[in-house]
Amino acid sequence: MYEATFVVGDSSVYTEPTAGTDCRVELWCNDHSDLLYVVGSQTGPLFERISDTVGVEERVDDGGEAVVITSSCFKAYDETHIDRYLAAHNCLLVPPLRYEDGRKHCRVLALEASSLTGLYADLLEDGFEIDIHSKREIAVPSHSSPLLTLEDVVPELTARQREVLSLAVDRGYYELPRETTTEELAAGLEVGRRTVEDHLRRAERKLLPSLVSYLY
Structure with missing residues (x-):
């Protein structure tokens, strides 16, 4: 079995609105509709495009991230x-x-290496821009293959959550004893102490449940 991850340059419902922004869309296709996880601070044009094309059945927002169920499948429009x-x-x-x-990231499995080669060739011949990020042979089953990657284990944080959490780690907030406080972190970020604490709690709430099952 062989695995490849590559980026496709194309023009589609979800690709174009992410160009030049911090937006990211993760899509699970269900044929009749799409399940989306959207993160970013500039999602307005993206949501407008989604609403105008595939439609929005349900949407839940929370601080720069959203879960969306569309009214139809993107394949009918893409x-x-x-x-x-x-x-x-x-x-x-x-x-x-x-x-x-502005690009689509794909992860593909094939039984033969030649199948991946043929796939690349056909996509290139039809005018797609392909950037291959990685490829490997999966020779033995393991906990991390073929379906699990670090991105699957570690949930996505918002840009602000990553910034606050990274600063907290760098300045020793999680050391014993602590080398800084949330008030000092807030001063460095020029925000309120409660804002820093809220970002840390949200980041920890995402990370810990995802990682704890891998401790056993």
Whole structure:
């Protein structure tokens, strides 16, 4: 079994609105609708595009991130989806698709290395821009393959949560004894102490449940 991750330059419902922004979309396709996880501080144009094309059935927002269920599937409006290429070369797409910085990020499994080669060739021949990030052979089963990656284990934090958490680690907030306080962190970030504490709590709430099951 072989695995490849690559980036496709295309023009689609979810790709174009992420260009030049900090927005990222993760998509699980259910044929009749899409399940989206959206993060970023500039999501207005993205949500407008989603609403105007595939439609929005339900949306839940919380501090720069959202979960969205669309009214229809993007495949009906997106001529650049790669499913037909995958089927032609006996390849499997590992969800979710990720859209970021105006490009689509894909993870694909194939039984033969030649299947991946044929897939790349057909995509290039039809005018797609392909940037291969990684490829590997999966020779033995393990806890981390073929479906699990670090991105699957570690949930995505907002840009602000990453900034606050990184500063807290750098300045020794999690050392014993602590080398800084939330009040000092807040001063460095020029925000209120309660804001720092809220970002830390939200980041910890995301990280800890995801990691604890891997401690056993």
